[in-house]
Amino acid sequence: RFKQYNDSFGHPAGDEALRLVAQVLRANVRTGDLVARYGGEEFSAILPNAIPGEAMVVAERIREACAAQEFPHRDVTLSIGIAHNSHGSPGAMVESADRALYAAKHRGRNQVAAEATVLLDHFIVVNREDQEFNLLPEGWTLEETKSLGIDRLSEIAEGAIPEAAKPLIRALTAMLDLRDRDTERHSDRVTRFAMRLAKQAVVRKTAIFTQNDFCDLHLGALLHDIGKAGVPDAILQKPEALSSEEWAIMRQHPVRGAELLADMPPLSSAVPIVRSHHERWDGMGYPRGLSGTSIPIEGRIAAVADVFDALCSERPYKPAWPMQSAYAEIVRCSGTHFDPACVAAFQLKWSEISALVTVAINKAA
Ligand SMILES: [Fe+2]
Ligand SMILES: [Fe+2]
Structure with a gap:
């Protein structure tokens, strides 16, 4: 849908919407958490040392803040997938978050989902349309x-x-x-x-x-x-x-x-x-x-x-x-x-x- 946003309102408006989303993310994570743009309309957040369940709380806070944020042309909502570090490599974590994200989208967007509910100490926020997107460059586990x-x-x-x-x-x-x-x-x-x-x-x-x-x-x-x-x-x-x-x-x-x-x-x-x-x-x-x-x-x-x-x-x-x-x-x-x-x-x-x-x-x- 983000492509439609760009197509309807132009790329500068799309960029502005991404900036606003980034601001919401930064304002709602904890000190020491990392937020990064993954590419396109995808963002990731990493929560080092979060206690069990904390990622879900933070993700909900972000989802709500984004839904409440005013955007110049049209409301923007986030779908959020969560993964925890027992998935092992960063690549496996991203894949797990990605599957959870699709579940969240499937349930009607503007949702938070996780594949597992224990030890949610890392999460990835993604809002993407393009299934072909290469999630992580070649790397080590x-x-x-x-x-x-x-x-x-x-x-x-x-x-x-x-x-x-x-x-x-x-x-x-x-x-x-x-x-x-x-x-x-x-x-x-x-x-x-x-x-x-x-x-x-x-x-x-x-x-x-x-x-x-x-x-x-x-x-x-x-x-x-x-x-x-x-x-x-x-x-x-x-x-x-x-x-x-x-x-x-x-x-x-x-x-x-x-x-x-x-x-x-x-x-x-x-x-x-x-x-x-x-x-x-x-x-x-x-x-x-x-x-x-x-x-x-x-x-x-x-x-x-x-x-x-x-x-x-x-x-x-x-x-x-x-x-x-x-x-x-x-x-x-x-x-x-x-x-x-x-x-x-x-x-x-x-x-x-x-x-x-x-x-x-x-x-x-
Ligand atoms: Fe220097
Ligand atoms: Fe320098």
Whole structure:
């Protein structure tokens, strides 16, 4: 039916309706839940650590809120399918939610349905017409992701970068290192931290990452600061605090970087991280002031990794912080600067992350 909405009122009206639905979803999930657009008129919501039955309550709340929401042209209702994580892999969960969704539609739309009624700790909201839609890209099951060591995971992510693009990536990162000696190896460490955080988030089921997502995260973290190539030395190397004009130029680097990579197909999958690594959970970041789960999960992960490494490193304007102080700062900023789920992953991975920092300090000495 959504196709009819577009056909009757035009695509801009359809887009506006989707935005309103997304707002309803975000307003009615719990702190720490993830909401994402799956494609077309489909959305998914993930409720980590929900108690039994809670997903049903949240789904009903969303259904009611959407039915009560005013839309400019015609009422919009949601059909919602629920699945729980005993289905195993993310793919099996989505399939189960999908079958429940069809049952909900069959019963007359504007309904919530679940295949099973126990332990409803995850759910997927979908409102779709197209049966052919490919639900999840190729990926690993949760068990496979858990069993893959971080080195193997990184090796696979690295291996996914086309051979022809590798010299280009090396040249781009080397160029940045030349410009900014103080951030040398920064991108490399941010990548290592980010991959660990992502794996931990998947294992704790606070994020669903497909194989492709891991590859994009690896590439995005490597290139996250590439837009700094457009920031003049006088600003990049300035030992004093930046003036407001200088700050304005510095704050353009996520957009500059995204523009640079957007037209390079092998590297364009890095764009979400490049663009969003300075957004903040509380909406006070830049360039777009996005907040909460409207920031791509890769960007939220990269933000923790990036700030932690920056704190531990010497910069023209500040000495390197002791590792424990940097750790305390990341934890302090959970829920303000950072996604609490990503900070939880950071704390759980602390022994591995601190070991990497120690190695880096010893190498530099
Ligand atoms: Fe940056
Ligand atoms: Fe950075």
